[in-house]
Amino acid sequence: GAVVSQHPSWVICKSGTSVKIECRSLDFQATTMFWYRQFPKQSLMLMATSNEGSKATYEQGVEKDKFLINHASLTLSTLTVTSAHPEDSSFYICSAIPRGGRTDTQYFGPGTRLTVL
Amino acid sequence: GDSVTQMEGPVTLSEEAFLTINCTYTATGYPSLFWYVQYPGEGLQLLLKATKADDKGSNKGFEATYRKETTSFHLEKGSVQVSDSAVYFCALAAGGYNKLIFGAGTRLAVHP
Numbered sequence: 148g149a150v151v152s153q154h155p156s157w158v159i160c161k162s163g164t165s166v167k168i169e170c171r172s173l174d175f176q177a178t179t180m181f182w183y184r185q186f187p188k189q190s191l192m193l194m195a196t197s198n199e200g201s202k203a204t205y206e207q208g209v210e211k212d213k214f215l216i217n218h219a220s221l222t223l224s225t226l227t228v229t230s231a232h233p234e235d236s237s238f239y240i241c242s243a244i245p246r247g248g249r250t251d252t253q254y255f256g257p258g259t260r261l262t263v264l
Numbered sequence: 265g266d267s268v269t270q271m272e273g274p275v276t277l278s279e280e281a282f283l284t285i286n287c288t289y290t291a292t293g294y295p296s297l298f299w300y301v302q303y304p305g306e307g308l309q310l311l312l313k314a315t316k317a318d319d320k321g322s323n324k325g326f327e328a329t330y331r332k333e334t335t336s337f338h339l340e341k342g343s344v345q346v347s348d349s350a351v352y353f354c355a356l357a358a359g360g361y362n363k364l365i366f367g368a369g370t371r372l373a374v375h376p
Contacts, residue, residue, distance in 0.1 A: 181363070188369075189368050190353070190365075190367055191353070191366040196363065240307070240308070242308075251296065251298060254307065255302075255308035257306055257307045
């Protein structure tokens with residue numbers, strides 16, 4: 148089946164630094180990718196939707212200058228957490244919809260755990 | 265706004281026990297409903313779905329029926345296996361079918 152990878156799987160950084168998380172669709176082209184954030188024992192919260200070659204659409208309350216999303220190609224989207232602080236510590240999950248697919252055909256990555264010290 | 269509420273876990277069962285994980289939703293219009301499963305170390309996978317009232321989604325022995333009158337989509341399995349141990353997420357897609365809204369997830373642990 149379709150596979151989505153994320154790199155790194157976990158990262159620890161110091162407060163004030165920036166961290167980049169990659170999301171790749173390994174065996175299909177993804178016209179749309181989503182970024183979610185998950186707090187412990189809470190649901191996945193959609194942060195933004197990115198379409199290849201255009202600016203990401205952010206959900207209400209998500210700081211676009213804080214969470215930079217770049218969907219540079221049909222197989223790669225990146226999320227950069229800029230000037231990270233401890234409150235940004237979370238589990239970040241991406242998903243991707245194949246070309247021509249719908250919401251229920253989105254494939255999820257395994258997630259990246261970010262810890263900001 | 266639209267939301268999904270599912271029972272808190274963890275749910276701990278013995279092998280071959282009956283499983284129910286409750287899920288209720290709030291949405292305007294007529295959403296599509298989903299159950300996703302996340303096995304340890306892996307991404308979420310679609311387990312089953314239902315797109316209209318009274319539809320029953322089924323897969324791998326799991327079933328869920330779209331109940332509009334009770335706004336529910338409870339997940340059931342008649343006989344669980346150790347390999348079913350995972351986190352289960354109920355979700356809905358509404359408003360043009362362009363994004364998913366998830367419940368908090370329920371961790372299931374099945375013991376031999």
